[in-house]
Amino acid sequence: MANALDPHAAITTTASGLTDGALRTADGKPLARALARSQSLARRRAFLLVLPLLAFILITFVIPIGQMLQRSFYNDGFSANMPQISAWFAENPRGTEPDEAAWAALAADLTASAEARTIGVVGTRINYDVPGTRSLFTSTGRQVRRGIEPPYQAALTEINQDWASPRLWSAMREASTPMTANFYLAAVDRKRAEDGSIQQVEPRQQVYVMLFMRTFWLSLLITGITFVLGFPIAHLLATLPMRKSNLLMILVLLPFWTSLLVRTTSWMVLLQQQGVINDILVWLGVIGGGQRLQMIYNQTGTIIAMTHILLPFMILPLYSVMRTINPSYVRAARSLGATSWTAFRRVYFPQTLPGLGAGALLVFILAVGYYITPALVGGSSGQLISNMIAMHMTDTLNWSMAAALAALLLAAVLLLYWVYDRMVGIDNLKLG
Amino acid sequence: MTGRLIAGATLALLTAGAAAAQDGSINITTYGGAFGEALNESLVKPFTQQTGIGATMVDNADPPAKLKAEVEAGNVTSAVYDVEQSDVIALCDEGLIEPIDPAILQPGADGSAPADDYLPQALHECATAIMVWSTVIAYDTTAFPDAAPASVADFFDLEKFPGRRGIIKRPKYALEFALLGDGVAPDQVYEVLLTPEGVDRAFAKLDTIKDQVVWWDAGAQAPQLLADKEVSMTLAYNGRIFDAIIGEGKPFAFVWDGANLDMDYWVVPRGAPDRDLAMQFIAYASNPQRQADLSKYIAYGPPRKSAAAGVGTYKDGTTEMRPYLPTTPENAEKALVNDAGFWADHGAELTERFNGWLAG
Numbered sequence: 034m035a036n037a038l039d040p041h042a043a044i045t046t047t048a049s050g051l052t053d054g055a056l057r058t059a060d061g062k063p064l065a066r067a068l069a070r071s072q073s074l075a076r077r078r079a080f081l082l083v084l085p086l087l088a089f090i091l092i093t094f095v096i097p098i099g100q101m102l103q104r105s106f107y108n109d110g111f112s113a114n115m116p117q118i119s120a121w122f123a124e125n126p127r128g129t130e131p132d133e134a135a136w137a138a139l140a141a142d143l144t145a146s147a148e149a150r151t152i153g154v155v156g157t158r159i160n161y162d163v164p165g166t167r168s169l170f171t172s173t174g175r176q177v178r179r180g181i182e183p184p185y186q187a188a189l190t191e192i193n194q195d196w197a198s199p200r201l202w203s204a205m206r207e208a209s210t211p212m213t214a215n216f217y218l219a220a221v222d223r224k225r226a227e228d229g230s231i232q233q234v235e236p237r238q239q240v241y242v243m244l245f246m247r248t249f250w251l252s253l254l255i256t257g258i259t260f261v262l263g264f265p266i267a268h269l270l271a272t273l274p275m276r277k278s279n280l281l282m283i284l285v286l287l288p289f290w291t292s293l294l295v296r297t298t299s300w301m302v303l304l305q306q307q308g309v310i311n312d313i314l315v316w317l318g319v320i321g322g323g324q325r326l327q328m329i330y331n332q333t334g335t336i337i338a339m340t341h342i343l344l345p346f347m348i349l350p351l352y353s354v355m356r357t358i359n360p361s362y363v364r365a366a367r368s369l370g371a372t373s374w375t376a377f378r379r380v381y382f383p384q385t386l387p388g389l390g391a392g393a394l395l396v397f398i399l400a401v402g403y404y405i406t407p408a409l410v411g412g413s414s415g416q417l418i419s420n421m422i423a424m425h426m427t428d429t430l431n432w433s434m435a436a437a438l439a440a441l442l443l444a445a446v447l448l449l450y451w452v453y454d455r456m457v458g459i460d461n462l463k464l465g
Numbered sequence: 466m467t468g469r470l471i472a473g474a475t476l477a478l479l480t481a482g483a484a485a486a487q488d489g490s491i492n493i494t495t496y497g498g499a500f501g502e503a504l505n506e507s508l509v510k511p512f513t514q515q516t517g518i519g520a521t522m523v524d525n526a527d528p529p530a531k532l533k534a535e536v537e538a539g540n541v542t543s544a545v546y547d548v549e550q551s552d553v554i555a556l557c558d559e560g561l562i563e564p565i566d567p568a569i570l571q572p573g574a575d576g577s578a579p580a581d582d583y584l585p586q587a588l589h590e591c592a593t594a595i596m597v598w599s600t601v602i603a604y605d606t607t608a609f610p611d612a613a614p615a616s617v618a619d620f621f622d623l624e625k626f627p628g629r630r631g632i633i634k635r636p637k638y639a640l641e642f643a644l645l646g647d648g649v650a651p652d653q654v655y656e657v658l659l660t661p662e663g664v665d666r667a668f669a670k671l672d673t674i675k676d677q678v679v680w681w682d683a684g685a686q687a688p689q690l691l692a693d694k695e696v697s698m699t700l701a702y703n704g705r706i707f708d709a710i711i712g713e714g715k716p717f718a719f720v721w722d723g724a725n726l727d728m729d730y731w732v733v734p735r736g737a738p739d740r741d742l743a744m745q746f747i748a749y750a751s752n753p754q755r756q757a758d759l760s761k762y763i764a765y766g767p768p769r770k771s772a773a774a775g776v777g778t779y780k781d782g783t784t785e786m787r788p789y790l791p792t793t794p795e796n797a798e799k800a801l802v803n804d805a806g807f808w809a810d811h812g813a814e815l816t817e818r819f820n821g822w823l824a825g
Contacts, residue, residue: 151560161813164813164814237822238814238818243825409682413823413824414824
């Protein structure tokens with residue numbers, strides 16, 4: 034049956050000679066195994082090709098982020114440098130009054146830590162939970178280095194009365210194991226009380242929950258505005274003749290290629306009280322010279338500048354999807370009697386959804402992490418959670434707190450991504 | 466400060482290669498930029514001339530971070546570093562810098578002992594101050610043609626001096642400033658801030674002008690806000706305003722009442738191979754006249770009181786520097802010296818409260 038021109042000539046059915054009925058290659062090996070072998074070879078080769086990228090992502094992305102996130106629940110600043118008192122905390126449950134053994138352990142640790150000059154690290158760790166204690170540790174460290182005599186409780190409280198504070202002992206107990214949830218508690222405006230229960234911080238210290246809400250609300254709002262502004266533009270670009278639409282496309286891309294800082298500062302020039310827009314309004318007599326509008330250094334400024342900067346991320350995916358939509362569908366709907374609104378709503382719009390989904394997801398995720406624009410034009414009411422993360426990274430140097438805030442932000446974004454996947458389906462996403 | 470950092474980062478890339486230590490010579494790491502250049506002209510060049518010890522300036526955007534990394538890796542490349550006050554405390558507590566024996570410092574121009582002559586906090590167990598800069602009120606003279614503001618109280622008086630105000634968007638400087646505006650004496654400010662009532666009082670004072678405040682982040686924003694007439698008065702870094710007045714001819718002026726003095730320091734990293742040369746350099750840098758000479762190149766004041774008399778003109782040859790320096794006695798009269806120790810203890814807590822207050 035096999036003839037010379039048949040491409041499957043190498044495969045012969047076994048009906049003629051062999052008994053098991055399996056397909057075999059020309060040299061007699063079972064086909065399934067040969068196929069699996071050559072496929073695994075190809076897979077291995079493909080894996081080798083992506084290996085550099087995988088290693089790159091692992092080394093430059095996954096590992097550093099993992100290490101950073103580890104700081105949010107692991108801080109051994111106290112436990113590693115104060116081993117004896119940490120051991121005492123491990124042996125004695127919460128509620129035990131510190132006995133002389135505990136005070137002796139504390140004094141020994143303080144002396145050793147002061148000698149090793151790690152006392153600043155220890156104090157900084159406790160200072161996160163009890164403000165004002167960093168200098169308690171460092172100044173006591175300086176004194177105990179000169180020598181300390183038992184009884185240690187009397188000696189230490191003699192140096193500073195604050196050593197007797199139950200709040201301090203509670204914070205030291207918390208810090209005596211490197212694993213801690215305290216940074217996450219602080220990131221949601223909670224703290225651990227002296228008895229170990231979790232309670233809200235004072236109302237005037239509450240800031241993070243409000244900032245998380247504001248970040249998500251503003252990001253949602255900006256996503257909505259970019260959709261309203263971007264959809265008609267994308268439609269125009271997609272339906273105009275190629276030459277004209279390319280020209281218009283440059284207008285969309287030009288700001289996209291311009292430095293973020295330049296665009297942000299241009300908005301400052303335009304929007305400030307003595308700026309271009311206010312000048313024009315006053316000149317036209319719309320507003321009096323004394324009622325210049327406050328459009329920047331507040332939430333309005335943040336919304337305007339971020340909407341402008343993020344607009345191309347909405348327009349580009351929408352455009353690429355709209356280009357592929359066949360105009361005859363809408364025409365068919367119209368010819369079958371649909372009004373232009375119905376034809377848009379029932380026929381055109383659903384076809385743009387993959388682009389809309391991609392654009393909305395891009396804009397939203399970028400907006401949630403936005404930092405420099407709110408810092409420059411946001412004033413006091415336009416700050417977002419990323420500004421707090423940056424502050425803890427560079428000003429207060431509380432990297433554990435920054436990591437906890439960042440981890441919560443990351444978790445929230447992943448959750449939203451999951452919800453999006455369940456509702457819209459990530460396969461429907463079309464980036465271009 | 467940001468401009469200085471950016472300039473420093475650029476220069477650091479260029480000079481990093483030329484930073485190897487040699488016999489009889491030291492490397493000096495500073496933030497670079499205009500400040501590094503001013504130090505080189507006023508201090509480092511005379512040092513090499515007079516002692517024969519070679520000195521190479523190394524610019525870095527973040528000297529304390531470099532120092533920390535080098536000490537921990539056991540590979541110290543510079544004998545002397547320029548760091549800020551808050552870094553001195555952290556570096557010394559963590560044992561990353563050498564203690565400095567105050568006995569090596571030179572006496573004052575009037576023969577006074579260093580301990581009496583240096584400003585409060587200018588001498589630290591592990592550091593000596595290089596220069597003094599300040600956060601101070603600056604205003605647009607064209608905004609107030611009739612009567613010029615003269616005090617912190619005037620800054621908070623929106624009726625007498627209308628117009629919006631610029632304040633730094635950080636509790637450090639802003640809270641001290643509010644208390645000064647509420648009538649607290651400069652030497653009482655940190656005591657008052659230690660009490661919860663004191664903190665409430667500072668926020669209450671800021672509340673009185675909150676809706677008229679433009680908050681700024683980067684040092685360059687303050688003169689820009691004044692130039693754009695966004696604000697009529699602002700807290701600002703004195704060096705920035707000096708550059709705007711002398712360099713760009715802007716109609717700005719200072720109110721020295723309520724100035725908040727801050728310092729940069731020389732430190733020697735632990736395990737520096739040429740520790741003795743470093744200490745020689747630090748002793749030389751304590752010379753009052755060398756400190757006064759710095760103001761020929763940049764608007765920073767000397768950290769020793771007796772050096773104020775040696776201050777002359779700016780490098781343009783005509784501008785008398787005395788009126789522009791935070792350390793000139795009549796300017797420093799009502800100044801407050803920033804307490805980095807206080808901020809190391811309470812910075813995080815007050816920053817959270819400040820941000821909550823701003824956002825609320």
